[in-house]
Amino acid sequence: MFTIPTHGVTKNAAGLSTAQQRLLDDDAPIRVCGAPTGSGKTFAFIKAASDGKSIFFVVPTQALAEDIRKHAEEKSILAYKWDANETQKALENNEIPWATRQTQVEEVANQGGMIITTLEALAHLTVGLPRYQHVSLTVIDVLNGFHHLVFDEAHTLGTRAFGLIHLWSVMIAARHWKGEPTLKLTFLSATHSHLMAELLGKNFLLPKSVRRFDEKLSENLQGFQNLEGLAPLYRPIHGDVEVHIHDNNNLLEVVRAEGKNLLKTDSRLLLVYDSLKQALLDKRELYAFFESRGVSTEQIVMITGQDRNQPQKHHRVIIGTAAIEIGVNFEIEAAIIDPAMDAAALLQRIGRVARGEHSGVVHICKSSQQGTPSHVLKLTPLSGQQPIEKLRQLLAPLRKINGWRARNLGSAYWSMLSGAYRPRFRPQSALLRHITEIFEELDVAQKMPMVSQLNELHQIAKNEEPDWRGKHEFERWLKAIDRELQDVRGFSPTIEVQFKDKPFLISYNRDWVARYLRAPDHYVAGVYVYENNREDCFRESGKAKPLALKFFSPIGSVPVTGIYNLQSAFKPYCHKIKTGCEKEPSLSQAYDFMKKTGLLAISDSKEELLLESALL
Template identity: 30%
Template sequence: MKLTIARHCVENINKLSPLQQALLDDPCRVRIADAPTGAGKTYAFQQALLEQNARILFIVPTRRLAQNIASGLMAELKQAGWPESKAQRKVAVWNSDETLRLKEEGVTNVNGYRVRQISSLDNTSKGGEMIVAIPEVVSHLLLTRWNAKGIAGIGVFDVLADFDHIVFDEFHTIEARGFGLASLFAKLASVTDEETGNAIGQAKVSLLSATPLKIDGVLKELGIAKEQISILKESIVPEGRALHGDVELSLHDRPNMLGLIKEQVSIISQEVNACRQVVVIYNALGQLQRDLLDIAHCFNQNGIDAKQVLVVNSIDDTGREGLHSCGFAVGQKQDPDSFSVLIATASVEMGVTFRDANVMLMEPGFAPMNFLQRYGRAARRDKAGQVMVRIDSDLMNANDWIRELNNWMQDHQDTTQTIHALSKMLSKTVQMAFDSDDDGLYFGELSKQAIYTSGLFWYELLKHSSNKKFRGQHLYEHQPKSAKRIAALIKTVRQLEQSEEHAKYCEIWLEKLREQALQLRDIGKRVKVIESSGRVITPGLLWLQRETVITTKFPVQSDDNGNEYFQLYGELHEYFVDKKNQAKRMMDCCFPHRQGSVPIEVKKGMQKEWSRHLHDQRDSDTEFAWEDFPDAMKAADDLVRLTGLIPGDESDVQGSNRIF
């Protein structure tokens, strides 16, 4: 079953499309930009650096995407005639990889080094600058109190003053718990001082995505009105700068990806021989890992050299450059452009630019936004291409949107459709879930918990040493209602500190709530695994428990620095189980009134489970706390319910030797 998605373009005036130009010139301080993959949202800010000498803080969700954008910008600057030495001084990356590199170069205080970079990367030469950062680094720099001379007073107001643009790329990936950083900048940029009529700083805040979330309800609750926001959309036209050529989209009812790969291996070989790329995208990391040896054997039989294949996923990207035991290349630093076949998971939805990928074999993803992000990376520019999607009855039964996609393609089989028609159909399947009658295309809705996690972020920021006098007053006056509510609830919880019996546990509980507020993404615990070859990877603990026998077969060891790891006698693929273990991700949740914690499974509804324990007065400590401090106990319950954050710690590796 197949149809064609027609070639589509954007207007191109003076090297920029209307949306790209608006991203640079629209006077509104807060902008939400919606444009298809390949529309050049990132490129617009590269041009702002080159043509307008702009300073840009470009915030992205992954390390790989940060590195990719920085590398692309460096190439663009050198092509524009900048000496490489100047380009290197004008571009910085804030992520863990760069932290390690700076330490290896002798930078002892990386945080202080970065705080100073807020005002300038290099003031010895003219020209724009860009810092590409992951959100956790920015949040850490803004919320941590720095005592070093010259940086103690630097904070969020300096960011707004010293940058021309603050950009959140791929903002559809923002979780409710991590929205505080974006909402902070958007809120401060949108308000003006009542006496002077001036806004703070000059930075324009842009949220970019090809698959945007519906966030207007959250923004309204945070005090950012619609009239203070520019909604920028890219107009698709039949002629102009091509984003994609004609793409044959086909659905294949197959039991697994390996079968589809074997079925289409002649096409894969043909593309490789023509020096083009083929991309294969799996839904499940475990299944990809299990299939690699069989794929390598299939490729070898069909003359596809293993050295031409790169594997991209959250496990293999944690190690250094090298070879998988099947012979395929792995490692985050590998350049995807150097390979003819990419075999990947959702890791390639962001941060991997394909050289000339006109053929893609993929599973549909877990939501319509995944589907469009994957689809949009094939047949870039003016090339025709093929996207083959594996489906089966299990996928359709579990996902209404895949069933709707199948029905839509049946109704339009062998016809030519527009990219807008495909996007609208996929968006409609999502918008029905939140009863939206908006004409815009949305691929999800930001949880209302984002209102209160943003309030908690603001509450923490008010305590920062840089926010004194006018700055502190401005933050206080313009804080969202949710920040005031959070402050009142925390003050009420502190009533427990009046009791010697509860004071210590209340303090610990509030500190762990703060730690949760600083975790912008709910990323599970990872553990180091060393294969017999010496290759080091850091898979998620839960994944390791479910997919392998490693946590039951090998003891947990510790290195000289106290870091825990598993040492294997062979390679990872040798320890997969035939049927997944029923492991559960657990969190040791604590309480504001008593010692000890309760293990609760990390899943939807865990807040209600925590609340049940908080109200369980069969425990004498709990009974007395509710009798003596009912308002404080209720306030703690409200904090967890409103923010979705539960103070506690993820279960340690030592607990992984049992299968739950």
């Protein structure tokens, strides 16, 4: 057992910490700020909005978007939320969603305030979806009309999202380099600020475009309650947190052993599983245990996705999975948690406990089907007082991203958006002109090598002789790759599912659905609809069934069998097409493009309902 001691941040006369003030004042076009959970990274931009600045704020989940919108409106800040729920409301009111959003952009740009949006909505704007509703809103309106573009919880984003982010980073850095007025781009992360060092490094962006900084924590305080005279100078982030690591017990066993002691009067207990399937299997026994300890069914909530079933004040036990890691404060004093996928996620889970001046306790279940994760092994020998910054250094790197792949994806987005190889594609002229100018400026300056490999592949298809035997398959594959780049549904790791016995929508992990559920009966507005009760929609006896999928390739359709998720499909797919692609220089170039970007396009019509986005 070890203890993470009380820690907080110093405040200036305006009530802002060192990092918060720098987020407002630093003049670099791109900033990366690292700070622990609960340190108030978001508050800096709520403060900026209250001072009349226009903020375009991107979050990973609808629940977090709603939480920030409420905080902004409590301070009388003009705030709009962009997500699937708002789109549905607009349609029900016979409004054009993107026309409504254009009006909101104009209001916030002129008056100050916040647009709080999911990443999918920003991606839709980037690929030009508004024009299909005859709305002229483009990325240029954001670049010209806003003071800040912020990506919150940046450490939760996947490689595909970082490809899109790289595109925005290049646009903003290039405008700044050319001396044009532009907004500032900020990444907020619960990891250290060097999270994106590779993606935003000197080989990928113009020099001196990026500044990184971390929040300065005060960890040598003897308890904020003893600092009455100095209290205005400090803001507590967390109280003391005891951390216990259990060697061979699963989460249910730890609940049985520790749950009674953790359920104090008027307190809350948080349970976080790595596996939604295991949480559902344990559900009946968990409910029975807590009911025997005086906690009624109505006081227990299971969060089955990032955007559903948020806890209410009367809930004393909260059960969930990785969705718990994102943003929202549940006011928890005790937790029993699985190890999480990496160190960043584990610290996020621990950070759910003992916010502010409260103390708390966390029990980590070391047992895992895949063995004990390395980040938990690093914590196992610890004892005594372990300051949070020491833990962050011990567990570094908290999360890794593939900057090289993200950069190549960013280049592919540039190619797709430019439409240079598609005469029928007519993007907004302003965006096309903007992209062309940036390409020319950067190429001339030789400040940043921009790969236009996708353009070259389309040019190959255009120039090849009509009687080229593989031309048809090559073109089909290119069209499928374009669709993948324009399909933003894969930005979210979850999908919405509706069962006959569940009148509400539930968000599930995408790979979990593909692995355990049969194909849906209907696919309506992005929702998988089943006509049976949930328990009747599993594959055979709820056991995982390997997938057999077909993928587009430059040499024709390629079947891949015996896989459980898309990550496991990429290697056998590449192995099957490598020999065929090496025979022709043009095919070899296509193979190289796939290796760089990780893009796969499913051609199996039945399964693509379950796996719309196939980027690894």
